[in-house]
Amino acid sequence: MANDRDRLLPRNPLLRQTVARLLFAAPVLSVMGCAEEDLGCIPYDEHEGRYDVSSRLPDGGVPNDLNCLQVCTKQTAHRCKVNSVPTTHPDGGQTLEPYTNCFTIVPAGCASDGRRPEGLQAARAEARCALGSHFARMAWLEAASVPAFLRLAEELKAHGAPAELIRAARRSAGEEVRHTRAARALARRHGATVPEVEVAPFSPRSLEALLHENAKEGCVGETHGALVAGWQARAARDAQVREALSQIAEDELRHAELSWAVEAWATERLSSDARQRLREARLAAFHDLERRVAQEEPDAVLVQQAGLPSRDAAMHLLQGLQVLIA
Ligand SMILES: [Fe+2]
Ligand SMILES: [Fe+2]
Incomplete structure (x- = not known):
């Protein structure tokens, strides 16, 4: 009999079937098409990235869209927008707490943002080429997922979640360490340096705030x-990328299952209004992702060597995910 501590979360059949069906369309390489090629060096472009802060203005006031650059901590931030998140207080009262999206210029070639922790500070990879930049950013985001999962595990414990969810969150943090190593090796191979991950200190938050992050990031x-x-x-011409990504893909599917399992466990504890807000947050995150994907055509070298889906393929994949998100 399997040790209780080793037991994985139950599989999510709808998630697995949806992902497997969409991956049928991936352009699997024939062995004949894998001859060594001179990759050259395609310089990377830049595009807009984002990080969030919840600080007040220096005079204690609430930032607005005109003055919010004052709370953005990185000098590369060039525009900002103020939003709010519903927060439940210990006395049961609810307020809308403001937070600011700070937009910066970052290298292009972002495949997926993974699970970014709240307070992640923007960083810039040192890379001359598109592939190096892509894998350095990937390694940075994988490394950033480690504190995100450790915090999730702590918060699940504090909210009395089942032990299997807490264990799965801790196990996921360990898997993100492995992903970081694999992506870092790919970045190094292309002469790129991975920036350090900096995260602002976490402060306690409500179950609903945790779930909003879980909906978006997970x-x-x-x-x-x-x-x-x-x-x-399946699609990368680079064999080392295929090998690294096939392990990462398996783990990421379990991380996605964990996110949905956390939501399924916790939503029973929310009021119907809070559940509706959570659905809206998930949809907003999905539409935000759709907008970003629609705006960016990855470099040809990233599509060929790193196997990234082209913009059209990526939009098709997102359409297929709607059955899960809506
Ligand atoms: Fe990962
Ligand atoms: Fe992950």
Whole structure:
């Protein structure tokens, strides 16, 4: 009999079937097409990235869209937007707490954002070429997922979640360490340096705030990440990328399953209004992802060597995910 501590979460058949069906369309390589090629060096472009802060203005006031650059901590931030998140207080009262999206310029070639922790500070990879930049950013995001899962495990424990969810979150943090190593090796191979991960200190938050992050970074982000990694594992011409990504894709699918399992467990504890807000947050995150994918055609070298889906293929994949997200 399997040790209780080793037991994995139950599989999510709808998630697995949807991802498997969408991956049928991936352009699997024939062995004949894998001859060594001179990759050259395609310089990377830049595009807009984002990080969120919840700080107040220096005078204690609430930022607005005109003055919010004052709370953005990175000098590369060039525009900002103020949003709010519903927060439940210990006395049961609810308020809308403001937070600011800070937009920066970052290298292109982002496949999937994985699970970004709250307070992740923007960083810039040192890379001359598109492939190096892509894998350095990937390694940075994989490394950033480690504190995100450790925090999730702590918060699940504090909210009295079942032990199997807490264990799965801790196990996921360990898997993200492995992903970081694999992506770092790919980045190094292309002469790129992975930036350090910096995360602002976490502060306690409500179950609902946790679930909003889980909806965006997990149910949407990691589900999409699992799908894109599975695509890369089939389509990349670079054998080392295929090997690394096939392990990562398997793990990411379990991370996506964990996200949906967390949501299924926790939504029973929410009021119907809070459940509706959560659905809306998940949809908003999905539409945000759709907008980003629609705006970016990956470099040809990333499509060929790293196996990234082209913009059209990526949009098709997102359409296929709607059955899960809506
Ligand atoms: Fe990962
Ligand atoms: Fe992950």
